[in-house]
Amino acid sequence: MNTLTKRAWLLAGGIIVLLGSCVSILWLRQGSLQSSDTYTAYIYQDGRLLQTIPLGPVAEAYRFTIAATDGGYNSIEVSPGGIAIVEADCPDRICVLQGRLSDSLLPIICLPHRLVIELRPDGSASPDASPDAVAY
Amino acid sequence: MHTRKLTILALFATLALAIYSVESMLPPLVPLPGIKLGLANIVTLLLLQLYDARDAALVLLARILLSSLLFGQAMSLLYSLCGGLLCFAAMTLASRLLHRRFPELTSILGGIFHNVGQIMAALLITAVPAVLAYLPYLLISGIVTGLFTGLCARFALHCLRRLPPFR
Numbered sequence: 001m002n003t004l005t006k007r008a009w010l011l012a013g014g015i016i017v018l019l020g021s022c023v024s025i026l027w028l029r030q031g032s033l034q035s036s037d038t039y040t041a042y043i044y045q046d047g048r049l050l051q052t053i054p055l056g057p058v059a060e061a062y063r064f065t066i067a068a069t070d071g072g073y074n075s076i077e078v079s080p081g082g083i084a085i086v087e088a089d090c091p092d093r094i095c096v097l098q099g100r101l102s103d104s105l106l107p108i109i110c111l112p113h114r115l116v117i118e119l120r121p122d123g124s125a126s127p128d129a130s131p132d133a134v135a136y
Numbered sequence: 137m138h139t140r141k142l143t144i145l146a147l148f149a150t151l152a153l154a155i156y157s158v159e160s161m162l163p164p165l166v167p168l169p170g171i172k173l174g175l176a177n178i179v180t181l182l183l184l185q186l187y188d189a190r191d192a193a194l195v196l197l198a199r200i201l202l203s204s205l206l207f208g209q210a211m212s213l214l215y216s217l218c219g220g221l222l223c224f225a226a227m228t229l230a231s232r233l234l235h236r237r238f239p240e241l242t243s244i245l246g247g248i249f250h251n252v253g254q255i256m257a258a259l260l261i262t263a264v265p266a267v268l269a270y271l272p273y274l275l276i277s278g279i280v281t282g283l284f285t286g287l288c289a290r291f292a293l294h295c296l297r298r299l300p301p302f303r
Contacts, residue, residue, distance in 0.1 A: 004234065004235055004237065007233055007234060008234055008237070008238050008241060011230070011233075011234070011238075011241050011245070012241060015241070015244055015245075015248075015279060018248070018275060018279070019275075019276065019279050022272040022273075022275045022276050023272075023276065025272045026272050026273070026276075044262065044263075044264045046262075046263070047262060047263025047264060091212075092164065092169075094164055094167055094168070094169045095169075097164060097167035098167045098168070099167065105269070106168075106269050106270065106273075107264070107266045107267065107269060109169050109258070109262065109267060109270075110169075111169050111170075111215070111258060111261070111262070112212075114261055114262050115262075116262050116264040116266060116267065118264070118266045
């Protein structure tokens with residue numbers, strides 16, 4: 001086998017290993033997902049924690065709007081056990097397509113508006129990203 | 137630069153821009169941010185095979201700047217540049233190491249690095265570490281879409297090589 005073929009095989013092998021490890025990471029995460037009855041939603045904008053919404057006490061769905069720094073908006077619906085971006089004026093509207101978030105697997109992200117919504121099971125440590133979230 | 141080459145590179149830049157704009161009109165494949173086919177990368181791959189890294193870089197920069205001027209906002213320019221330049225560096229290196237023989241492998245590597253660059257940009261902009269949860273999804277999609285665009289480039293090259301300027 002010449003050097004070129006060897007390089008190509010090495011690279012292909014590396015890619016297959018990477019693919020395998022990604023698939024197994026996803027599989028393991030899905031399996032080890034902490035199932036919890038109640039979650040708390042953390043809404044970040046520009047890296048700052050904007051709102052913390054415990055989903056446990058939510059009995060009835062309600063909506064509110066978050067103004068983006070560029071003048072746009074995201075309309076958010078909080079429902080029992082879940083949260084979703086239901087309307088937005090960002091160009092791709094992928095945040096709306098991501099649908100309702102009801103577990104901690106993957107946060108909702110609206111990149112154009114720098115908005116992130118994350119769910120964490122209640123009882124887990126609160127994220128240390130923002131010191132203002134600490135209650136004194 | 138010869139007029140002939142300049143014209144051909146300008147044509148490729150136009151082609152890349154056209155592919156990019158058509159792709160941006162398609163609905164998203166999966167409702168996850170950052171996942172797309174990246175068909176415009178076919179042009180970069182072709183240029184890496186037909187010419188050299190410098191020419192490919194010129195066309196790529198022209199495409200990124202023009203597309204964000206025409207359809208984008210300032211934010212998408214940052215993502216495109218972060219992903220695009222990292223992807224380009226990886227593909228140039230791979231193409232050189234593989235003596236331009238395996239556009240599929242080159243393209244897969246480009247896809248992986250493009251998405252790593254995008255995650256880095258997203259991490260920088262949102263400053264929320266939870267964004268990293270997307271990394272495995274984006275790596276898998278980079279490998280799959282990279283393989284696809286690499287195969288497209290191989291077939292396109294097969295046809296292009298019959299045309300007078302590339303024979």
